[in-house]
Structures are given as C-alpha cells and as structure tokens.
Amino acid sequence: MATATPPPSTRTPRAAALRRACHSLTVRADRPVDAVRAARRLQDAAALRLWTLRLPVDSQDPAGRARVRAEAERPVRPDDGAPRAVLIEYADGLADLVLVAARSLVPLKTLERLAALVLDGAEGAGEPAPVPTGRTLPAGRVPRTDRPGPEWGLGTPARAGRFGTVPVAFEADGDDDALLLAAVSLTLARYGAQPEVTVAVQDADSADGFRPLAVTVDEDDTVAAHLQRCRVPRGTASADDPAVAVVLTPARPGAHYRPFLAPPAPLTLHFVRQQDGSYTGTCWYDEGAVAPAIGEMFAARVERAARQLAVLPGDGPLAGVGLLDADEALDVLRLGGLGTTHHGTGSGSSGTIHGRIAETARSRPDAVAVTDGQQELTYRQLDERAERMAAGLTALGVEAGTGRVGVCLERDATLVVTLLAVLKAGCAYVPMDSRYPDERLRNTTTDAGVGVVIGDPGQFPRIDGVRVVTPAELMESGAPGEREDREESADDGLAAYVIYTSGSTGRPKGVVVPHRNVTALVEATAPDFGLGPDDVWTLFHSTAFDFSVWEIWGALLTGGRLVVVPYWVTRAPDEFHELLAGQRVTVLSQTPSAFAQLVEADRQSASAAGPAGPAGSVAPAALGALRLVVFGGEPLDVTMLAQWLTRHSHTRCRLVNMFGITETTVHVTAQTVTPSDVIARSRSVGRALPGWSVSVRDQRGRVLPPGASGEIYVGGAGVADRYLGRPELTAERFVVDALTGERVYRSGDRGRLAPDGRLDHLGRLDNQVKVRGHRIELDEIRSVLLAEPTVGGAAVVLRQDTPGDAASTRIHAYVVLTDGGTEKDAYEAARRVLPDYMMPATFTAIPAIPLTINGKVDTARLPEPGARQAVAQPSPTSTVPEAAEAAEAAGGGDGGELGAQLLELWSGLLGVDVRPEDNFFELGGNSLLVVRLLSEMKSRGLPKVTMRQFYSNSTASKFIDLVDGLG
Known part of the structure; x- marks a missing residue:
C-alpha cells in the first residue's frame, strides 16, 4: 500500500523542487554517542551545528521512526547551502544521525565522512571534504516542477507535489543491475504500447546526473538479448527532465540513504542492492502525474517481470514474460464489467423485438407509437400494419428464419412499419440509404443475398433476380388476418438486421446482429436512463447507420413515442430545433458533429427569445422537455458542450457520452458528462453497460493493467454473430478469450482502462x-x-x-x-x-x-490538397476582388453586388477562390459548412435558403440566381 503523503507544507511546487534537489543519509549509532563532544567535532572540522533531539521512546517505536523519516525528508533552506545534522536520541540509549544536504553542493561521500566524524570521531574515515556554507541553492540545479508524466499515469494535476511510495522487492542472480532495467523497460513498453522506451538512470553514488537508456523491446527476441541491451548506461548525462527514472544504490549496513527527498521524475524507482543479491526498492510517484492505484499496479508489474526474467532461460522468448497472472487478469476483466448482467424483462416477455412490441400493442393499444408530421400511428395501428405487410412478404415467398430483405425508403412512419414487418416475417432487414450511389446499392444487395427490396422500383437500380416492391404493394397483397394462426418464432437468436460498414479491401462488410442483442441493449440502459412510456424520441439518423437501431427500438421497446425526422429537417438545425420544441422531445441521440449545429441553433433561439435567467439555472422553454442527450457515432470533444451548459443545467438535461461499435450493437459504455468533465477535458467514455465488458489488450491479446494503452476488446451481450459471408474476417475479429472461453470482439480502437473501470477512448489503431x-x-x-x-x-x-x-x-x-x-x-x-x-x-x-x-x-x-491557391478567411466587411470580378462577369448592377457577396462567403468557408461555375461540394464543402453558410447569410440579412434549396442549387451561379430570385 502507498505510504502517507508528506505534510501540507511540502506540497507547494517550490517546496517539492527543493526536496528534489536534496538528499539525506540516516545512520544508526551502534553505541551511545556523547552529543556534546560530537557537536564540538562537527563544529571544529566542518563549521556545522549539530542539532540534538531527545525522544521519550525506544529506538524501535513507530513514533521514533516517523520522526526520523520527517527529519530525513525535510530539505535544507534554499538560501543556505550548509548541510543540516540532527542527532535523535532514544530512551534505550541508541541514536540516529540524520544528515540532509543539497546534492549539487555536498556529495554522498562527504555525508558519509560527516557521519563518521560525528559518530566515530572520524577514526579511519579520513577528513571530510570542505563543506560549503552560506551559499544559495543554485536555481538551475533544481528540477522542474512542470514535467509531463507518463501518458498512462492518469494523475490528478491538482495533487501535484503529493507523493506516494510502493515497496518493490525480489531476489536476483548476478552482480549487475541489468535485470532491473530489463524489467522496467519491458513494463514501460507494455504500458506505452511502443517498443521504443527511454529510461533515465542514475547511480546514486555519483552526482553527475541521469543518463538515458534507450531500449527497443523486441518481444520476439530472447531474454538474454534483452538483458544485454539493458546494461547501465555510461557516458554523458542528459539535461532532459525524465518522465520515468531509475536510481540505483548499493546497500549501506546500518544506514539509510535517500538519494532524493522527493522523486526526481513523476515516476521514480529507487533500488537498493543488498549484500545477499536481493533487491529492495521503492516506486515513488507524484500524484499529479500518476494515480496511486496506477503507481501501485505499475510497481507490482515491474516486480513480477523481474522475478520472471530472473528464472526464465536466456534463450527463451521475451514474450514469455507476462505482466499479469491469470487471477490478476481476471480481476482486470471484472473491473471492465465481466460478470455483470442487465435487467431482464422477465420470463413472460417475448425474446424478439417484434414480440415485445406486440405485447405493448396489446397492453397500450391507443398509445402513440410513431409520428412523422404527416401521420400518427398508435401501437395497435403500427402492429396491425406491420402484420399485414409481413403477410405480403410471406406471400412473395420470403423465407422465414434465414431470409434477408432489403429496405431502401425515405424516412417516415412507413419506414418504421416496414422494418417491423420484416422482423415479423421472421427475416432480417438490410437497410440501405436511398441517397447512396447505384453501384453501392447493387453491391450491398448482391453481397447480402437479398431477393426482395422494399423501396421505389423507379429509383432503385435494376438487379437480376431481385424484386423491388413498394410498402403499398405489400399491404395490398397481405390479406387481413392471414397470419393470425401463424406461429411466430420467439427465437431471440435469429438475425434482426444486417448493417454494412466500410471495409479496408474496398468491399463493405455486413454485420449480422440478432434480436437478443437489441433487447439486451435496451434492458441494460432503461433503468439508468429512466426510459419509459412518457418519453418522446427522435429518429434522426439514416437506418443504414446503426445509431438508428438505438433510436427506433429504444423508443418502441420502452413504450415511448418515436418522432421520425424528415431528411431535410435533419440538415437544417433551426428547423430541427423547432421540431424538438414542438414535439416536446425528451430523448435525443446525436453525433457530436450534428449536436454542434444544434447548439448554435439553440443559442440563436435563446437570443431571439430575449434575456435568460442565471446560467444553468433553468432550461430555455423551447427545449424544456429535453431530459437526455445521448452522444455516439464519433469521439466527443467535451469542450464543445461548454456553451450548451451555460443555458441548460446538467441536472435537468443529462448528457451521456456512449462509445460503441456496429459489431457490438450500437453502444458499449456510458459516461454522464458534467461541467467538471468539460473543464478537465475528459476523454472518458465511461464504464461498460450491464451485460457488456471491455478490456484493453496488447498486440498478442494479453490483458493489460489499468492505465496501459492497447486495443479495446468488447465482450458480453452485444457481440454480433458474424460478418456475413466473411468467415476469415469473422475468425480474425470475433475471437474466443482464452481466459473466459467467451467470444469477444477486437475493435481496432485504442484505449485504456482507468482504475475505477472507466474507459478512455484514444482513437484508432488502423486506417479507419x-x-x-x-x-x-x-x-x-x-x-x-x-x-x-x-x-x-x-x-x-x-x-x-x-x-x-x-x-x-x-x-x-x-x-x-x-x-x-x-x-x-x-x-x-x-x-x-x-x-x-x-x-x-x-x-x-x-x-x-x-x-x-x-x-x-x-x-x-504529400503536397497541399487541391489545385487552386487558398485565400485567407475574409472579414464580414471585406471583399474578394476575384469574387467580385467573377460575379460582374455573370451579371451587373445589384445582381453583381449580390453575387460578389455570395462568392465571398463561399470563398471564405472553402478556402479557395470560388468562380461562378464551381460546385460547393466539389470544392470540399460538406453539410456542416452548408449550415455555417446559411447561418452567416441569415446574420447578414440575406434571403433565407433551405437546405433542400441549397442542395438543388449547389453550383455558385445557380445559387446566386436562386438568392436573387428569393430577394
């Protein structure tokens, strides 16, 4: 366990720096000491005063040891370089001498001679070297206090200057320190997920400073080769401040040497070689850079690695050294959620998505299930229409149990009915976005083995052997009551959907997800999020994006109301904001990119409504019903939420960052974001959902301890069945965990586990x-x-x-x-x-x-992208000469001035000179820049243009004509 931290007076940055600049030597007197004569000898020989302290306890009393430690860890005064000598006498007649000095002024050999002078009368010790007095401690020799710690340390910056220690001890063969450095470098390579590591090493008997030991840890190499690379470095000391340091000292019988009174690096390992060949050591860490739990775990990993290196054959592979044994690895897996369960709905509930929605239709038939602004369906109507459409699919010969049906429709209530109908027919739906290119639609349809696509025959590309039918045709061919006597499958292991994701080979891959994964997701989140019949959700995302799985079935499986957001409204933040307010939406799911647009629309709405109350006190009336925002789909930079939190209290509207993957059923972890997280710029995505588990592993699949970064593995209820028709890829990414025997998914994402089980998402390992x-x-x-x-x-x-x-x-x-x-x-x-x-x-x-x-x-x-010269972002009042000339060529008078203004706006957003014949999207424009453009036009008093109008007029000349006509 970590020792107690130093007294508060030592925790200031300056005090910590002074402690790093000092060292101390404590020597136990082996016979009674005449304090008066000892003080005289010290004064005569070195002009130093001997302070004497008499304690009313024996030399073995814990109170006495605590006082010695306090004296040995107290630095000398910064304005006086003279050493401090304190003789502590005990009631049993023994005494300890404590000497403290600045390392740069008084070397260890001088401290040893001073100790001999005080305790032994300098017999055989030789004369002490001259001791400096009255000299200010050189500021340049004091180590910096703002040194960055290891990335995996997870310290708390506010606790900088508080130090913890962990003992490290093991036996070793040999007469050098290579084994220690080999253990430290191997452990650092595993923690940092990089084979190249640098350790600052210092022989404490020398005041020359730290020497860098740069090691490439090759786990395919032998143990002997690694030991050979880890010899104590010689040569010129480094001027760099180390993040991790190793200090080596020989044992001194009857004495205790502290080479530094505070760790010289955020993480410092001090090893003392005993005369019997064993080592006793201390892992010393600054809590500002290294969390106590991480420091303790790291010390234990070094100790374990050293023990293994000491006994493994020299010709054995370095990869045979494990940081965790099986029990320790299982403890880490449990920290990441292994063994947790979600809250089931009871044995009387159906295991399928459509079965549970049918139960709601029977228990609450008149409750509104879906609305799209044009029509409103109750749960009974939703279930009945889906039942009839399912009968139409059955009539077409779609095979229940193994069949897959393509769905390529615009977003409206009929889309939701269609998805439910496919499930009722015992099939899996394969969602496709109607705006995808024809070639991608063909590839998806062919790869999925789809025989029937529900869509628009006039728009969907022709494919041999594939029939395209409309929802209306299915409704007509499905006779009422035709399926009443048909027994529906209650097998929750059947595939519910197949969603296609990008593939590195140029071939998108279909992810097969069963019903039970979706119902488990809802059961795992509903209690914590308070999801229920009173909630109003939005379907904002394309069904070809798995976020829609959460939106659609999250709403309907908890009895809520689903508001289908029309495509063009999703592209217009101000219109979407109005929809949220008008429908009194309570649960909103957004990618951070989309939410950033909504934040701006909300700000504009609040400004138009007039002055608000105190920041964060009351949510604006426009979105007063909104109580939960779920982020997913991409990493969240929490700082973007600062503006939102000034208008919406986090206690009224909960913000939840969720990490997830298509192959693990949308969401895996959840983290409620608070203002303190925003201030700290937290990267945490939270703990695993009940029934899910996360672990971080190295390139060989070994479980890594908390703090260490590696590949995120996901296990539990959300792991998908497979990649459709890709057995090799399935075997590569969906693997069996040797520790638990369970299937886990290798995500390809990089992360680290915190000591409390929360996961930090650190990006991708590959080219995704x-x-x-x-x-x-x-x-x-x-x-x-x-x-x-x-x-x-x-x-x-x-x-x-x-x-x-x-x-x-x-x-x-x-x-x-x-x-x-x-x-x-x-x-x-x-x-x-x-x-x-x-x-x-x-x-x-x-x-x-x-x-x-x-x-x-x-x-x-690679050169700068694009063929044209970029232009500077213009100010709102500036003009771009090239834009003005181009607009004048297109027309004159007022039209020319409007054209110049619009081309100026386009040029500023896109970073290039825009000509009338240019297309916004071909110049690198995207939906976010369109929103920014339309917002800027609004602020300048120009005519309002809708997103649909812009997309239909995305060439500059056509856009200018459009705005001119609207004006």
Whole structure:
C-alpha cells in the first residue's frame, strides 16, 4: 500500500523542487554517542551545528521512526547551502544521525565522512571534504516542477507535489543491475504500447546526473538479448527532465540513504542492492502525474517481470514474460464489467423485438407509437400494419428464419412499419440509404443475398433476380388476418438486421446482429436512463447507420413515442430545433458533429427569445422537455458542450457520452458528462453497460493493467454473430478469450482502462476514421480509386484544417494518373461507388506516392490538397476582388453586388477562390459548412435558403440566381 503523503507544507511546487534537489543519509549509532563532544567535532572540522533531539521512546517505536523519516525528508533552506545534522536520541540509549544536504553542493561521500566524524570521531574515515556554507541553492540545479508524466499515469494535476511510495522487492542472480532495467523497460513498453522506451538512470553514488537508456523491446527476441541491451548506461548525462527514472544504490549496513527527498521524475524507482543479491526498492510517484492505484499496479508489474526474467532461460522468448497472472487478469476483466448482467424483462416477455412490441400493442393499444408530421400511428395501428405487410412478404415467398430483405425508403412512419414487418416475417432487414450511389446499392444487395427490396422500383437500380416492391404493394397483397394462426418464432437468436460498414479491401462488410442483442441493449440502459412510456424520441439518423437501431427500438421497446425526422429537417438545425420544441422531445441521440449545429441553433433561439435567467439555472422553454442527450457515432470533444451548459443545467438535461461499435450493437459504455468533465477535458467514455465488458489488450491479446494503452476488446451481450459471408474476417475479429472461453470482439480502437473501470477512448489503431459519425476505412476509398484504369497509384488522408472544428475535417485523395487520365476521371470513379460521406473533398494529381523507409505512405511529404491557391478567411466587411470580378462577369448592377457577396462567403468557408461555375461540394464543402453558410447569410440579412434549396442549387451561379430570385 502507498505510504502517507508528506505534510501540507511540502506540497507547494517550490517546496517539492527543493526536496528534489536534496538528499539525506540516516545512520544508526551502534553505541551511545556523547552529543556534546560530537557537536564540538562537527563544529571544529566542518563549521556545522549539530542539532540534538531527545525522544521519550525506544529506538524501535513507530513514533521514533516517523520522526526520523520527517527529519530525513525535510530539505535544507534554499538560501543556505550548509548541510543540516540532527542527532535523535532514544530512551534505550541508541541514536540516529540524520544528515540532509543539497546534492549539487555536498556529495554522498562527504555525508558519509560527516557521519563518521560525528559518530566515530572520524577514526579511519579520513577528513571530510570542505563543506560549503552560506551559499544559495543554485536555481538551475533544481528540477522542474512542470514535467509531463507518463501518458498512462492518469494523475490528478491538482495533487501535484503529493507523493506516494510502493515497496518493490525480489531476489536476483548476478552482480549487475541489468535485470532491473530489463524489467522496467519491458513494463514501460507494455504500458506505452511502443517498443521504443527511454529510461533515465542514475547511480546514486555519483552526482553527475541521469543518463538515458534507450531500449527497443523486441518481444520476439530472447531474454538474454534483452538483458544485454539493458546494461547501465555510461557516458554523458542528459539535461532532459525524465518522465520515468531509475536510481540505483548499493546497500549501506546500518544506514539509510535517500538519494532524493522527493522523486526526481513523476515516476521514480529507487533500488537498493543488498549484500545477499536481493533487491529492495521503492516506486515513488507524484500524484499529479500518476494515480496511486496506477503507481501501485505499475510497481507490482515491474516486480513480477523481474522475478520472471530472473528464472526464465536466456534463450527463451521475451514474450514469455507476462505482466499479469491469470487471477490478476481476471480481476482486470471484472473491473471492465465481466460478470455483470442487465435487467431482464422477465420470463413472460417475448425474446424478439417484434414480440415485445406486440405485447405493448396489446397492453397500450391507443398509445402513440410513431409520428412523422404527416401521420400518427398508435401501437395497435403500427402492429396491425406491420402484420399485414409481413403477410405480403410471406406471400412473395420470403423465407422465414434465414431470409434477408432489403429496405431502401425515405424516412417516415412507413419506414418504421416496414422494418417491423420484416422482423415479423421472421427475416432480417438490410437497410440501405436511398441517397447512396447505384453501384453501392447493387453491391450491398448482391453481397447480402437479398431477393426482395422494399423501396421505389423507379429509383432503385435494376438487379437480376431481385424484386423491388413498394410498402403499398405489400399491404395490398397481405390479406387481413392471414397470419393470425401463424406461429411466430420467439427465437431471440435469429438475425434482426444486417448493417454494412466500410471495409479496408474496398468491399463493405455486413454485420449480422440478432434480436437478443437489441433487447439486451435496451434492458441494460432503461433503468439508468429512466426510459419509459412518457418519453418522446427522435429518429434522426439514416437506418443504414446503426445509431438508428438505438433510436427506433429504444423508443418502441420502452413504450415511448418515436418522432421520425424528415431528411431535410435533419440538415437544417433551426428547423430541427423547432421540431424538438414542438414535439416536446425528451430523448435525443446525436453525433457530436450534428449536436454542434444544434447548439448554435439553440443559442440563436435563446437570443431571439430575449434575456435568460442565471446560467444553468433553468432550461430555455423551447427545449424544456429535453431530459437526455445521448452522444455516439464519433469521439466527443467535451469542450464543445461548454456553451450548451451555460443555458441548460446538467441536472435537468443529462448528457451521456456512449462509445460503441456496429459489431457490438450500437453502444458499449456510458459516461454522464458534467461541467467538471468539460473543464478537465475528459476523454472518458465511461464504464461498460450491464451485460457488456471491455478490456484493453496488447498486440498478442494479453490483458493489460489499468492505465496501459492497447486495443479495446468488447465482450458480453452485444457481440454480433458474424460478418456475413466473411468467415476469415469473422475468425480474425470475433475471437474466443482464452481466459473466459467467451467470444469477444477486437475493435481496432485504442484505449485504456482507468482504475475505477472507466474507459478512455484514444482513437484508432488502423486506417479507419470517423467523419461526422460515419465509420470510414480510408483503404476502401483507395481501393475504389485504384479500380479506375487511369489511376496507377492512390493515397487517401484525413485532415482537419482547424483543430477542434468538425466542419473543417475533410478527406483528401491523391492520385497518380496514367493513360491520359484526369482528376475528374478519379472523381467520377469515386462518385459512382462511394456515398457522399465517403467522397474525398479534393483530388490532387501527383507524379508518385511518397513512401517512408518502411514502404508506407509518407503523409508528411504529400503536397497541399487541391489545385487552386487558398485565400485567407475574409472579414464580414471585406471583399474578394476575384469574387467580385467573377460575379460582374455573370451579371451587373445589384445582381453583381449580390453575387460578389455570395462568392465571398463561399470563398471564405472553402478556402479557395470560388468562380461562378464551381460546385460547393466539389470544392470540399460538406453539410456542416452548408449550415455555417446559411447561418452567416441569415446574420447578414440575406434571403433565407433551405437546405433542400441549397442542395438543388449547389453550383455558385445557380445559387446566386436562386438568392436573387428569393430577394
């Protein structure tokens, strides 16, 4: 366990720095000491005063040891470099001498000679070296107090200067310290998920400073080779302040040497080699950089690694060293949620999604289930219409139990009826967005083995062997009551849906998710979130995005009301804000990118409504019903919530950040975001949901301790069945945990587990990215480009022009063209296959793809994207000469002035000179920038343009004509 922290007086940054600059030597006198004669000898030989303290306790009393420790850890005065000598006498006649001095002024050998002078009369000790007095402690020799700690330390900055210690002890063979450094470097490599580590090493007998030991930890190499690389470094000391330091000292019988009175690095390991070959050590950490639980765990891992290195054969692989034994690994898994269960609905409830909704239709038939602004359906109407449509599917010969049905419809109440009908027919729905390119729709339909697609026959591409029917046709062919005597399957293991995600090979992969996963998700969240019949939810996202699974079935499985948001309203934050207020929505699900737009619309609404009350006291009336906002789909930068929290109290409207993956059924963890999290810039995504589990593992699948970063593995109720038709990929990503025997999913996400079981999400390990909630494999885009005959090479990168601004996040493509190909050819090839959210913002032709020495794309050597010169962001009152000239060419008079103003706005947002013939989206525009443009037009008093109007007039000249006509 960690020792008590020093007294408060030692916790200031200056006091901590002084303690780092000092060292101390405590020596037990082996016979009674004449204090008067000892003081005289010290004064005569070194001009130092001997302070004497008599304690009324024996030398073994804990109170006496505590006083010695306090004296040994108290630094000398900064304005006087003279050492301090204190003789502590006990009631049993023994005594301890405590000497404290500045390391840079008084070396250890001088302290040893002073001790001999006081206790032994300097017999055989030699004369002490001259001792400096009256010298100010050199400020340049005091270690910095703002040193960054290890990334995995998870310390609390407010606790900087509070120190904890953990004992470390083990036996070793040999006469050097390589074993210790080998154990430390291996442990650091596992914690940091990087083979290259640097440890600052100092021999405490020398005052020369720390020397860096740089080691590449190759786990495929042998134990002996690793030990050889970890010899104590020699040579020039480093001037850098270390994050992790190792201090080595030999044992001194009857004495205790403290090389520093406070750790010289955020994490310091001090090892003392005993005469019998064993080591006693202390892991010393600053709580500002390293959390106590992390410090204790790290020390135990070093100790375990050293014990194994000491006994393993030298020709054995270094990978054979484990940081955790089986029991310890299981403890970490339980910390991540292993063994938790969700709250079931009881044995009397159906196990399927449609079965449970049918139960609600029987118990609350007249409660409103779905509304889309045009029609309103009760639970009874929803169930009856879905039943009839299911009968129509059965009449078409769709096979229950194994069949898959494509659904490609606009967002309205009929869409929800259709999804439920597919489930009632005993099939899995395969959602497709009607705005996807024809080629992508064909690929999805063919890969899923879909024979029937419910959609618009006039819009959906023709595919041999695939029948496209409308919902109305199914309703007509499904006779009322036809399925009344038909026994529905209650098997919750049947597939409910297959959602396609981006694939690195250029081939999207279908994720098969059964009913039980969806019902488990709702059961795991409903109690904590208070989900129930009084809630009003929104269906904001495309059904081809798995966030919709949570929105649709989360609402209907808890008896709530689902408001289907029309597509164009989802693209217009002000209209969406009005819908939320008008429908009195209580539960809202958003990607952070979408919510950022809503925050701005809410601010404008609040400003238009007039002055509000005290910040955070009462929610504005417009969104007064909203009580829960769930974030998902992409990482959340909590700082973006600061503006929202000034108008909405977090006690009235709960904000929940949820991490999840399509392959683990939408959500895995949940973290309620508070103002303190915003201030701390927390990256936590919370603890695993009941019934789910998370763990962090290294490249070999070994469980890592809290703090260490690695790949996030997910287990439990949400793990999907498989990738459809991809057995090799399924075997690679859905694996059996050797510790538990359970299936877990390798997410490809990087994270770390905190000591309290919360998960920090740290990004991706591979080439996958999230853009405005969409999961994208950059390699898929590259594969599509390489399929174009005139593209001989391609690279795809993601860049954010303005840090923290989601609207400036763009995908850029670089192509090596052959056979007279053009950038336009590459663009057209991508447009035929990729949906809008995957389309690169720019296509830049380059002579060759730059590579690193390892043969990977050297992104740092790629040129700036795009062919045109970027222009500076104009101020609201400035004009862009090029824009004005272009507008004048398109027309004159008032129209010319309007054109100049609009081209100026476009140019400022897109960062290029915009010409009348340019298309907003071909220049890198996106939906977030459209919102920003329309908002800026509103602030300038220009005519209001809807999102639908903009998308239909996205060429600059057409847009200018549109605005001119509206004005």
